[in-house]
Amino acid sequence: MKFRNFKMVNYVVFGRGSFNQLEEILSSNRKGNAPMVFLVDHFFAPGSGGEKKEFVKRIPIQGNDKLIYADVTHEPKTSYVDKIANQLKEEFGQVSGIIGIGGGSAMDLAKAVSLMMTNPGSASDYQGWDLVRNPGVYKAGIPTLSGTGAEVSRTTVLTGPTKKLGMNSDFTPFDQIVLDPELTEGVPANQRFYTGMDCYIHCIESLQGTYLNEFSKSYGEKALELCQHVFLEKAHWDEESDDQLMMASYAGGMSIAYSQVGVAHAVSYGLSYLLGTKHGIGNCIVFDKLGEFYPEGVKEFKKMVEKNKIDIPQQITKGLSDKDFDTMINVSLGMKPLWENALGRDWEKKMTREKLRRLYESL
Numbered sequence: 001m002k003f004r005n006f007k008m009v010n011y012v013v014f015g016r017g018s019f020n021q022l023e024e025i026l027s028s029n030r031k032g033n034a035p036m037v038f039l040v041d042h043f044f045a046p047g048s049g050g051e052k053k054e055f056v057k058r059i060p061i062q063g064n065d066k067l068i069y070a071d072v073t074h075e076p077k078t079s080y081v082d083k084i085a086n087q088l089k090e091e092f093g094q095v096s097g098i099i100g101i102g103g104g105s106a107m108d109l110a111k112a113v114s115l116m117m118t119n120p121g122s123a124s125d126y127q128g129w130d131l132v133r134n135p136g137v138y139k140a141g142i143p144t145l146s147g148t149g150a151e152v153s154r155t156t157v158l159t160g161p162t163k164k165l166g167m168n169s170d171f172t173p174f175d176q177i178v179l180d181p182e183l184t185e186g187v188p189a190n191q192r193f194y195t196g197m198d199c200y201i202h203c204i205e206s207l208q209g210t211y212l213n214e215f216s217k218s219y220g221e222k223a224l225e226l227c228q229h230v231f232l233e234k235a236h237w238d239e240e241s242d243d244q245l246m247m248a249s250y251a252g253g254m255s256i257a258y259s260q261v262g263v264a265h266a267v268s269y270g271l272s273y274l275l276g277t278k279h280g281i282g283n284c285i286v287f288d289k290l291g292e293f294y295p296e297g298v299k300e301f302k303k304m305v306e307k308n309k310i311d312i313p314q315q316i317t318k319g320l321s322d323k324d325f326d327t328m329i330n331v332s333l334g335m336k337p338l339w340e341n342a343l344g345r346d347w348e349k350k351m352t353r354e355k356l357r358r359l360y361e362s363l
Contacts, residue, residue: 007170019180023060029138034096035065039110041102045069072105078123078160085116097138104148107141108156114139124160132169140176144183146245147195149253151177164273181242193310194280199252200227201283204297205262206255209341220255223248231304262342263293266335270328317363
């Protein structure tokens with residue numbers, strides 16, 4: 001039996017106010033005049049309607065450092081990754097590092113741009129497992145939402161010309177992450193729920209998957225416990241809730257990093273590719289209909305939806321053409337490790353195109 005040699009994030013700092021140490025952290029990774037590039041969620045851009053504009057002033061920009069407001073209205077496309085990487089190469093030649101600040105999409109974008117600073121071709125060339133050949137430039141991730149696990153993941157969620165698939169490699173994880181729960185304060189309840197449920201669904205899929213092992217189980221069980229506490233047991237949201245959900249996101253991401261996700265993620269990738277459905281809400285839309293696969297998890301999920309007064313969109317696939325359904329099915333069935341984790345090695349006998357079509361129709 002061959003055991004996996006798991007690449008983890010090199011450095012982790014956690015705690016309220018830890019963002020204030022960012023320049024101290026970055027200083028030893030600066031290379032001469034080569035800039036640090038801050039990819040910041042466009043939520044924080046002037047005039048975007050965001051509520052935390054003062055936050056940008058805290059980013060330790062020095063010298064010829066560059067700040068880019070990343071448009072994450074939709075999940076990152078490989079063409080967007082290529083555009084940013086090529087612009088940076090033309091403007092600077094070399095950069096000291098890429099710092100992703102925001103939700104999962106902003107952090108995934110930062111990881112992908114880091115890799116494309118040192119690897120030839122297009123990001124779409126590396127959509128798959130272990131295709132990346134060269135380490136990227138230094139990269140750090142700073143989440144301002146909790147739940148996606150992108151801060152510890154060895155993948156990036158990217159939509160390419162023909163598929164939605166990450167750059168899954170040992171070169172993908174961040175070199176540094178800064179986990180400051182203060183940065184998640186004031187997130188709208190719906191957004192907080194959708195990203196939090198991404199973590200919850202990670203846990204359910206990992207803990208019930210065929211890839212489960214004691215490493216992933218230990219992280220998954222703790223993340224699940226924290227999600228249950230903040231979304232079911234607590235009477236109201238407070239600072240402790242932000243702290244706990246940030247740790248749940250980290251632990252949930254660690255759980256799937258050493259195992260895998262399952263049916264909800266495999267199906268939601270199809271939704272995202274065709275309809276542009278954001279990752280967190282897409283997982284919720286799908287998981288709501290997966291009682292056949294995760295009966296206890298779906299039952300508990302529905303309780304969380306009710307307690308937190310969240311509306312899960314319905315009938316989003318109504319009126320789609322046969323071609324549309326085929327597109328989603330093709331994208332979804334391309335996620336072979338996810339299906340194998342969920343249903344076993346004979347998963348293709350259990351999840352036929354016809355059955356998957358009926359599932360998509362139910363959404």
